[in-house]
Amino acid sequence: MDLLMKSLKIGVNEKLYIKDPESSTLGKNIVEQSILMIDEMGFDHFTFKKLGVKINSNESSIYRYFENKHKLLLYLATWYWGWVEYRMVFATNGISDPVKKLEKAVEILTKNVEEDSSITHVNEVVLNRLVINEYSKSYLVKEVNQENKDGYFVVYKRLVNRLSDMISAVDEKYPYPISLASNVLEGSLHQYFLKEHFPKLTNCNETVTPTKFFTDLIFRTLNQKIDG
Amino acid sequence: MDLLMKSLKIGVNEKLYIKDPESSTLGKNIVEQSILMIDEMGFDHFTFKKLGVKINSNESSIYRYFENKHKLLLYLATWYWGWVEYRMVFATNGISDPVKKLEKAVEILTKNVEEDSSITHVNEVVLNRLVINEYSKSYLVKEVNQENKDGYFVVYKRLVNRLSDMISAVDEKYPYPISLASNVLEGSLHQYFLKEHFPKLTNCNETVTPTKFFTDLIFRTLNQKIDG
DNA sequence: CAAATATAAAAGTATTACTATCATATTATA
DNA sequence: TATAATATGATAGTAATACTTTTATATTTG
Numbered sequence: 001m002d003l004l005m006k007s008l009k010i011g012v013n014e015k016l017y018i019k020d021p022e023s024s025t026l027g028k029n030i031v032e033q034s035i036l037m038i039d040e041m042g043f044d045h046f047t048f049k050k051l052g053v054k055i056n057s058n059e060s061s062i063y064r065y066f067e068n069k070h071k072l073l074l075y076l077a078t079w080y081w082g083w084v085e086y087r088m089v090f091a092t093n094g095i096s097d098p099v100k101k102l103e104k105a106v107e108i109l110t111k112n113v114e115e116d117s118s119i120t121h122v123n124e125v126v127l128n129r130l131v132i133n134e135y136s137k138s139y140l141v142k143e144v145n146q147e148n149k150d151g152y153f154v155v156y157k158r159l160v161n162r163l164s165d166m167i168s169a170v171d172e173k174y175p176y177p178i179s180l181a182s183n184v185l186e187g188s189l190h191q192y193f194l195k196e197h198f199p200k201l202t203n204c205n206e207t208v209t210p211t212k213f214f215t216d217l218i219f220r221t222l223n224q225k226i227d228g
Numbered sequence: 229m230d231l232l233m234k235s236l237k238i239g240v241n242e243k244l245y246i247k248d249p250e251s252s253t254l255g256k257n258i259v260e261q262s263i264l265m266i267d268e269m270g271f272d273h274f275t276f277k278k279l280g281v282k283i284n285s286n287e288s289s290i291y292r293y294f295e296n297k298h299k300l301l302l303y304l305a306t307w308y309w310g311w312v313e314y315r316m317v318f319a320t321n322g323i324s325d326p327v328k329k330l331e332k333a334v335e336i337l338t339k340n341v342e343e344d345s346s347i348t349h350v351n352e353v354v355l356n357r358l359v360i361n362e363y364s365k366s367y368l369v370k371e372v373n374q375e376n377k378d379g380y381f382v383v384y385k386r387l388v389n390r391l392s393d394m395i396s397a398v399d400e401k402y403p404y405p406i407s408l409a410s411n412v413l414e415g416s417l418h419q420y421f422l423k424e425h426f427p428k429l430t431n432c433n434e435t436v437t438p439t440k441f442f443t444d445l446i447f448r449t450l451n452q453k454i455d456g
Numbered sequence: 457c458a459a460a461t462a463t464a465a466a467a468g469t470a471t472t473a474c475t476a477t478c479a480t481a482t483t484a485t486a
Numbered sequence: 487t488a489t490a491a492t493a494t495g496a497t498a499g500t501a502a503t504a505c506t507t508t509t510a511t512a513t514t515t516g
Contacts, residue, residue: 019493024493026493026494041370042369042370044369044370045370047471047472047473048472048473048474049471049472049473057494057495058494058495058496058497059473059474060474060475060476060494060495060496060497061493061494061495063473063474063475064493064494068473068474069473133368134368136364136365136368137364137365137368139425140361140362140364140365140421141270141272142269142270142272142273144425145425148425148426153426157426157428157429160429161428175431175436175444176431176436176441176444176445177431178428178429178430178431179419179422179430179431179432179441180445181429182418182419182422182426182429182430183411183415183418183419183445186415186418187411187414187415187418190410190411190414190415191407191410191411193368194407194410197367197372197373197376198376198381198385198410200385200389200406201385201388201406201409201410202406202407202410203403203404203405203406203407204407208403208404213404213407216403216404217404217408217411217445217449220448220449220451221445221448221449223448247462252462254462254463275502275503275504276503276504276505277502277503277504285463285464286463286464286465286466287504287505288463288464288465288466288505288506288507289462289463289464291504291505291506292462292463296504296505297504
């Protein structure tokens, strides 16, 4: 899969950038280092000026790639979900048993990213942490309806729908497949956050993973027995 | 209950304000109008300067009540969860059947606030909407660990634990009661958000409420039959 | 009525979030 | 290889934000 990833370019909505960051060294640098910086200092404290200093480039040059830091966050999030989607589709592709297929999908969607593919300039482990801490901020804005119309969330929505379809394939009678799917995706990020900052608000810890919790939740809900 | 509410003061951590806003007309005005303003323009566009203009007061006077708008958000959120907790405890108090008790709790915790009590300066309907749109921003910050130590989230944590206990009372064998509880509380806000802005990512609509979805989810998970 | 306290008004600072201009470096093309 | 086109860098500038400080004026309390 690593080799495949090498030649794969995650498709991101063109409105999210002014100039495609994949098209130049500076652009790739902006993406690579912004991920590390946002992870380190948090999105709220992150500025293009600080990023400019870090990458030895100029604030104004960064503005030629991204309109503002909000668009950059949307770009990074879209990249992340595109990458997750790719892995999920790839991993579940050959599975014909709906239960096993759903199980695998939930595993990919909820498990912690533990190693960086080292193929691209994007560090997926750090990006995963960034998404846990910052993703909500990309849509909890007054402009969300317009941005949704502009297609900034298509990848994420497609992912929720894929999961929803797999849920329905296991239990076509279950009445809330989309809500369950969106709940799992968003809830998984939340459980990771709680595990890190509010350990008393989650049963997830070193041994119990969010994957375990959500796999159990889904199959109890769909009234299916699962091993393990 | 309305009469009870009248004499009830929601207890908010004293570190969240410089001067207690309940102690003066100006303070109450700050709380009342900030709720309306944040709801209207979104937390990101809200500033103390704008609020000052709206309440015909001075920016510097607002700073004598709240250190910054982040603390104000924490204050409003704490007030909200305190109010929800009060209603939940009150509504479930006399119920001895664990299943019915849990059902009632979930109803209070996940149902839309539809009418303002009109007793206090706080408009609960608007505050509920504010919490749906902005609550995550109060904890998705780099300073979360320190703020947690300072006790800014005690009310919310207590609420999650109450729900968790009720879950365990229905099924003591269920291994993830706290995760289920935190998932319901956070997920409920999320489903309302989706219903409003991403209707294709939820099954909730005019007839299906988040309450229905989560009640169904919980009792399927705990392997209990529920009517309705 | 005096003293204490609360609020208002105004000004000031540092940072943020950009935009604009011009210079220089790099790359593409004739 | 010269020239043109494009990308990047450096500098400066603007408006808004997020405060802090000071001083004046109300309002409350003893």
